[in-house]
Amino acid sequence: MIPATTNKRRNIKELKEFVCYVFPAVLLITVFVSIPFLMCIYNSFRKWNGISKTTKFIGLKNYRKLFTDDPTFLHALGFTFLYAVCVVIIINITALLLAVLLESNIKGKGFFRAAFYIPNIISLVVIGFIWKFICIRVFDQLAVITNDPFWQQSWLGDPNLAVVTTIFVSVWQGLGFYLIIYIAGLQSVPGDLMEAARIDGAGTFRRFFSVTLPMIMPSISFCMFYSVANSMKMFELIFSLTGGGPGVATTPIALDIYNTAFNNNNFGYGSAKSVVLFIIVCTISVIQVRFFKSREIEA
Amino acid sequence: MTLKQEKQIPTVIFVLMLFIVFLYMLPLVIMILNSVKNYDEIMKNVLALPEHLSFKNFAVVFKDMNYPLTFFNTFVVTLTGTVGIVIFGSMAGYKMARVKTRYSQLSFLYCITPMMVPFQSFMITLVVIAKKFHLTNNVPGLGIIYWGLGIPMALFLYQGFAKTIPYELEESAIMEGCSQPRLFLQIIFPLLKSVTASVIVVNAMWIWNDFLLPLLVVGGSKEKKTLQLAAYSFMGQYKSEWQNIMAAAILIIIPALIIYLIFQKNIIKGLVAGAVKG
Numbered sequence: 001m002i003p004a005t006t007n008k009r010r011n012i013k014e015l016k017e018f019v020c021y022v023f024p025a026v027l028l029i030t031v032f033v034s035i036p037f038l039m040c041i042y043n044s045f046r047k048w049n050g051i052s053k054t055t056k057f058i059g060l061k062n063y064r065k066l067f068t069d070d071p072t073f074l075h076a077l078g079f080t081f082l083y084a085v086c087v088v089i090i091i092n093i094t095a096l097l098l099a100v101l102l103e104s105n106i107k108g109k110g111f112f113r114a115a116f117y118i119p120n121i122i123s124l125v126v127i128g129f130i131w132k133f134i135c136i137r138v139f140d141q142l143a144v145i146t147n148d149p150f151w152q153q154s155w156l157g158d159p160n161l162a163v164v165t166t167i168f169v170s171v172w173q174g175l176g177f178y179l180i181i182y183i184a185g186l187q188s189v190p191g192d193l194m195e196a197a198r199i200d201g202a203g204t205f206r207r208f209f210s211v212t213l214p215m216i217m218p219s220i221s222f223c224m225f226y227s228v229a230n231s232m233k234m235f236e237l238i239f240s241l242t243g244g245g246p247g248v249a250t251t252p253i254a255l256d257i258y259n260t261a262f263n264n265n266n267f268g269y270g271s272a273k274s275v276v277l278f279i280i281v282c283t284i285s286v287i288q289v290r291f292f293k294s295r296e297i298e299a
Numbered sequence: 300m301t302l303k304q305e306k307q308i309p310t311v312i313f314v315l316m317l318f319i320v321f322l323y324m325l326p327l328v329i330m331i332l333n334s335v336k337n338y339d340e341i342m343k344n345v346l347a348l349p350e351h352l353s354f355k356n357f358a359v360v361f362k363d364m365n366y367p368l369t370f371f372n373t374f375v376v377t378l379t380g381t382v383g384i385v386i387f388g389s390m391a392g393y394k395m396a397r398v399k400t401r402y403s404q405l406s407f408l409y410c411i412t413p414m415m416v417p418f419q420s421f422m423i424t425l426v427v428i429a430k431k432f433h434l435t436n437n438v439p440g441l442g443i444i445y446w447g448l449g450i451p452m453a454l455f456l457y458q459g460f461a462k463t464i465p466y467e468l469e470e471s472a473i474m475e476g477c478s479q480p481r482l483f484l485q486i487i488f489p490l491l492k493s494v495t496a497s498v499i500v501v502n503a504m505w506i507w508n509d510f511l512l513p514l515l516v517v518g519g520s521k522e523k524k525t526l527q528l529a530a531y532s533f534m535g536q537y538k539s540e541w542q543n544i545m546a547a548a549i550l551i552i553i554p555a556l557i558i559y560l561i562f563q564k565n566i567i568k569g570l571v572a573g574a575v576k577g
Binding site: 014017018021022024025026028029031032033034035036037039040043050098101102104105106107108112113114115116117118119121122123124125126129130131133134137138140141142145172180184229232233235236239240253254257258261262267270271274275277278281282285 | 308309312313315316319320323324326327329330333341344345346383387388390391393394395398402403406409410413415416417418419420421422423424425427428432444446447448450451454479483504507508509510511515527530531534541544545548551552555556558559563566567
């Protein structure tokens with residue numbers, strides 16, 4: 001603790017020091033995050049093609065158009081929610097299940113953990129291309145070998161199946177990350193607590209739901225938080241796997257923003273979409289924090 | 300359940316996990332197998348083992364993607380970005396943990412809030428601003444933009460760790476006449492080493508694999524491309540020559556894989572530290 005001092009000169013010196021250490025970080029964040037973000041809000045009320053020097057104030061016109069006259073955006077909104085809900089549920093349940101299996105004292109735990117994490121270190125663009133190859137060529141080959149109509153379907157060409165594919169690949173790619181967090185959570189559950197529950201006659205499932213689950217609530221809330229935020233802003237994987245297609249079937253909000261601003265040169269309108277994305281992500285985060293804070297217990 | 304049966308359970312799970320991991324890794328195995336085939340083989344059967352190993356695909360990729368240059372660009376961006384994030388993040392995080400005044404708390408809050416803001420919600424104007432500062436079409440410039448994006452998380456981790464360092468250490472150093480910059484460089488920074496390792500690995504992997512920001516900032520220029528951008532245009536160009544695409548994928552994965560294998564422990568530690576404190 002810093003001793004309280006009434007010496008004014010010393011206070012000023014400390015303030016100077018503080019500013020020296022903190023200023024670069026604050027400046028960088030201001031220039032590359034805060035100002036762009038505020039400018040985005042400002043531009044969302046204006047008409048601007050990104051090139052011309054003049055922009056025109058058009059009030060809420062951009063926002064009105066978003067919700068009344070833009071089927072692509074509304075579809076992107078729906079797709080993003082569907083995608084996020086599916087990915088979040090599947091990825092968290094699978095990762096938790098695998099973590100429990102891995103924590104049951106089996107051999108080669110380190111190897112399994114490392115293997116599951118590998119897709120996480122590959123860039124999403126490359127993942128997209130690998131799976132494109134698998135969906136197009138490998139499934140074709142499997143169809144020839146097995147003659148099963150399951151493989152003959154167009155996994156990237158059919159709008160509904162393309163959604164399933166993007167969800168599946170996202171889960172495959174992200175799983176290892178959540179697995180590691182859940183393993184760390186499980187390791188922090190005290191062994192004597194489990195032993196006590198066992199002696200009291202609690203079965204395997206009862207122990208899991210009544211002891212383990214409440215104890216790893218911090219890990220669960222982090223994973224939920226992270227997976228929701230990540231799926232709401234998914235861009236790169238879809239960009240290289242389906243390109244948002246067929247049509248706009250797999251276009252998420254982030255890709256729609258990109259297309260609006262950089263392909264159609266509609267910066268003002270794209271900014272309005274950005275603001276909507278921010279509001280959605282922020283609202284969900286706040287709800288989540290409230291929800292999980294009330295459920296966490298102090299270990 | 301008898302004791303013998305209970306002992307068998309881990310073996311059953313082990314075999315089951317082995318099977319799951321095999322299926323899980325299958326896409327990557329298929330990628331490796333097809334990267335050494337030639338065009339005819341890949342058209343005939345993508346699931347067959349390669350008849351003879353040919354590394355011609357890698358040569359094509361190496362030349363077409365201009366691998367040495369794009370590798371160098373990516374390296375510069377990653378290095379610039381990571382070094383800046385570590386320096387500014389540790390300085391601010393340390394001071395914010397030490398000074399316990401209102402303005403210190405407020406600035407801490409201001410600095411970590413960006414973690415909640417999705418990148419896509421301000422990327423449009425970020426590009427406009429980057430252009431004003433001549434940071435577009437500029438490889439180190441791209442690294443500098445990462446400073447602003449990466450500092451919040453790094454600062455958060457540093458602040459959390461610096462709080463646990465006892466103040467007596469600094470007190471006695473100051474008593475002995477140690478200056479502030481020296482105190483930070485020679486005493487504090489080495490103590491933060493475990494956080495620094497995590498921050499370096501997590502940020503280096505992120506910047507190395509990032510695609511969207513490079514696309515927006517240096518995407519227009521051929522000589523400034525990063526590996527991910529080069530991969531994207533290369534793979535788009537060789538639409539049906541999958542053997543080349545698979546070879547390119549491997550060449551891009553290898554550097555990240557090496558970093559991962561060396562720093563595996565730090566990655567896991569970093570993730571867990573971030574998760575527990577977040």
